[in-house]
Amino acid sequence: MNSTTRKITHAAVGVIQREDGWVLLAERPIGKPWAGYWEFPGGKVEEGETPQQALKRELQEELGIEVASLYPWLTRSFDYAAKYHATGQLDSPAKSVKLHFFIVTKWNGEPRGLENQRLVWQPSDKVEVSPMLPANAPIFAALSLPSNYAISNLSELGEDLFFERLQISLDNGLKMLQLREKQLSTQAFETFAKRVINLVSPYGAKVLINSSHQSALAILNVAGIHFSARDLMRLQIKPNAMLCGASCHNDKELAHAAALGLDYVMLSPVKATRSHPEDEPLGWAKFSRLIDGYALPVYALGGMLPVDLHEAKSHGAHGIATLRSAWLSEQCSQVELAPSH
Numbered sequence: 001m002n003s004t005t006r007k008i009t010h011a012a013v014g015v016i017q018r019e020d021g022w023v024l025l026a027e028r029p030i031g032k033p034w035a036g037y038w039e040f041p042g043g044k045v046e047e048g049e050t051p052q053q054a055l056k057r058e059l060q061e062e063l064g065i066e067v068a069s070l071y072p073w074l075t076r077s078f079d080y081a082a083k084y085h086a087t088g089q090l091d092s093p094a095k096s097v098k099l100h101f102f103i104v105t106k107w108n109g110e111p112r113g114l115e116n117q118r119l120v121w122q123p124s125d126k127v128e129v130s131p132m133l134p135a136n137a138p139i140f141a142a143l144s145l146p147s148n149y150a151i152s153n154l155s156e157l158g159e160d161l162f163f164e165r166l167q168i169s170l171d172n173g174l175k176m177l178q179l180r181e182k183q184l185s186t187q188a189f190e191t192f193a194k195r196v197i198n199l200v201s202p203y204g205a206k207v208l209i210n211s212s213h214q215s216a217l218a219i220l221n222v223a224g225i226h227f228s229a230r231d232l233m234r235l236q237i238k239p240n241a242m243l244c245g246a247s248c249h250n251d252k253e254l255a256h257a258a259a260l261g262l263d264y265v266m267l268s269p270v271k272a273t274r275s276h277p278e279d280e281p282l283g284w285a286k287f288s289r290l291i292d293g294y295a296l297p298v299y300a301l302g303g304m305l306p307v308d309l310h311e312a313k314s315h316g317a318h319g320i321a322t323l324r325s326a327w328l329s330e331q332c333s334q335v336e337l338a339p340s341h
Contacts, residue, residue, distance in 0.1 A: 008077075008096045012055035013042035013136075015073065015143065016065075016104045016111070018121065023143070024111055025129060026062070027118040038120075039133040040101075041111075051100035059104070064114055069106035071313040074142060075099065075293040078135035099135055103313070142297045145264055146175040147309060147319030149299050150326035154181050154192065157327055163199065165327040170203045178226045178321075180210045189213045193220050208243060217242075224263070229253050238262060247301075251290055258295050266321050267291065269302025270312075274324070288315040 016024040025038045043058035045051050056067045079096050113119050120129055124143040150169065154162045166177075177200065179193050193209060193216060200207055206223040209216055211231040224243030227235060232246040232253060238260045245264040248254045257265045267290060269281050281302060282290070291298045297318035300308070304320040312320050 008098050010045040010051065010098050010100065011042055012045055012051040012058060013040045013099050013101045014055050014059055014067075014070070014104045015040055015101060015139070016059075016107065017124075021124060022121045023124050024063075025120050025122055025127070026113065027120075027129070028133070029115055029117045034133055037131050037133045038129045039136045040139070042099075045100070052102065055100075055102055055104075059107070062113075062115055062117070063109075063111040063119075065107040065109040065111050067104055067107050069104070071103045071105070072316045073101040073103050073318070074139070074295055074297065075101065076135065076138070076295045080134070097135060101139065141263065142318070145297055145318060147313075148174065148306070148326075149176045149178065149266075149319060149321040150174055151178045151180050151321060151323040152196070153323055153327050155183050156324070159192075162327065163195070165329070166196070166199060168329075169326070170200060170205060174203075174205055176206045176208075178208045178210060179213070179222075180323075182210065182212045184213075186213065186215060190216050190219065193222070197221060206243065208245065226266075227262075232257060235260060254290060254294065262296060264297040264299060264318065266299045266301040267317075268300070268321075270300045271303025273302050284311065284315050287317075291316045 024041065026041045028035050028037050028039060030036075041059060041062055042055055043062070045054040049057070052070070052072070055070070059065050059067055075098065077096065077098050079094070081094055111119055122129060124140055127140060152162065157165065166174075177196070179189075179196060181189055181192060184192060193207075193213075197207055197220065208224045208226045209220065209222055211225055211227040214225055217225060224245070225239065227244070227246040229247045229249055232248070233256060235256075238244050244262045245266065246253070246257045246262055248257060248265045248267050254265060254267070267282070267287060269279050270284065270287050271281050273279070287300060294316070298316065299319050299321040300312040300315075300317045301321040301323075304312070304322050305325050306320075309320050
C-alpha cells in the first residue's frame, strides 16, 4: 500500500514551552516503535476526539500535567517508511500521520515521565539530544521565528525618525525585520539596507528584503527574502540557504507557498488598512478558516497592533506582522521579549 492509499493516523502534538523559550522533549521508551528517538509529547487522536481534546488527555496520561492554556499552531503530514531492527525484524510498519501541533504555554503540575520515558528541556534553537523523530525535526525551524515581525516604513517616517524608532525597537527585543521600501532606487535601497544591517547586526535580529529589491541579495548580508504575492506565484523553486517568506491573500497563494516549502507566510488583510482601504478585510473567522490545517507558520498582517497578538495566536497564527504600528513611539517599547509562543 503506497502513501496515497495508506490510512492516515491523526496525532496531537504539544510543544510545551517555558517562558524562557525552552521546550520539553520526550524520549520514546523501549518497547515502542522508534524507541530511543526524541519527540514532542502527544499521541493518537481517538475516534470522537478533537485534536485539542486528544492532546490534553495524552499530556495528562504521559506527563501528569493539566493543560491550562494552548494555541493551535501547525498541521503537518509525514510518511514514515517501515523501520527494521538489525536482525531484520520489523520495528515499526510504514504509516502516514497527520500531526496537529499546539503550543502549550501554561499547565498545572510538573511534567514527569509516567511511561518510563526520559524528559529533557531544550532551547529550541540549539537542541542537543538526538536522534529526533523525523516528523518533529523541521518544527524547530518554525519555532525559531519570533512572534513579532516588523516591516520598514521609511517612506512615511523619514530617515532620521525611522532609525531612531528602529534603535528603540531593537533595544526592546525586535528580532525580525523586512526591508520593503519599493519606492527606492536600487542604489538608494542598498545604501539604506547596509545602514540597517550595521545597526541590527549586534542584536542578532533577522533582516529580510522584499522581492522588489531581490537583485540586492548578491551584495547584502541578509537572512533572506520576502516575496510579494505576485512574485510568489511566479516562483517555481525555493531559493537555497536563506529564509524565505511570502505575502498571501487567498487559499491559492497559501497552497503555492506550502508546496514550495517556504519558511513562513503573511496572510492579509485581517483588518482594514490605510494603505489598502479598497481591500475587504478577512476578519478573524475567515483568517482562521484559511489556515486551518496549514503547514507553515503564518503571520497575521493588516491593522495589527501588539495587543492583537493573543487574538492572532488563538486563531492559529504564529504571530503578527506590523507596518505602521511597529514604529509608533508607544509601540516601539512593546516589542515582545518572550519566545515565539
